[in-house]
Amino acid sequence: MLDMFTQRRIVALMNGYVHEKVPAELRTMVKLTYEMQENELILTEERPAGQRYQWERMPIARFYWEGDQWKVFASDDQHSWSPADMVVPCSDFEDVLEQVERDDSGVFWRERD
Template identity: 45%
Template sequence: MQTMLCKREEKVDLFTLRRLEKILDGYIAAKVPRDVRSAVRLTYEFERNRLTLFEERPDYPKREWKRIALVQFYLEAGMWSVYAKSSGGEWFLVDTILPDPDFERQLEQVEIDQDGLFWIS
């Protein structure tokens, strides 16, 4: 397991890390119905002060899962910022979702997706 760090190299305590895992595991279980889990799954990865949520789909010729990054959450100075990917593949700050210390609130804003940046309708 990787430890999350913010840019000032402050470690996120283990309790917070476990809490984020529980939040994401619950979100994923609710978001992806059981009957489609063989065709699509959501996963996440922590790296330093960044949490990335991925969509994975089977790539049958290669017999592996193809991973596409959907959204990134950055923790800086105790606030979570949300980033989306442009059509050119570059990450940009979503300025309609203001930084917030509550990760669940940020995840909720991604789920609502008022700007159509994360989920294909």
């Protein structure tokens, strides 16, 4: 399990990341959210659903702390997780988040219907 200092550091990093990733003028059409529980963080994109005030959630990436390193998984169209082999596991969360952000292969930041 991650220590409290590391958890708080990641929360502060993610709060800044989701705030900066989506420009203010687009936040009524798309937003990024995340959930952190014990050794896992799931990054999600949300868009307005058919019903008023409802948002459809689409998982983007799952970060999992195991064996002193972060491993990253990508979501497929059925919302199941597969290892993201293009992301090199490492002990620095910021490094794996940067690899997901770059997404040279288009696994995380793809066009969504």
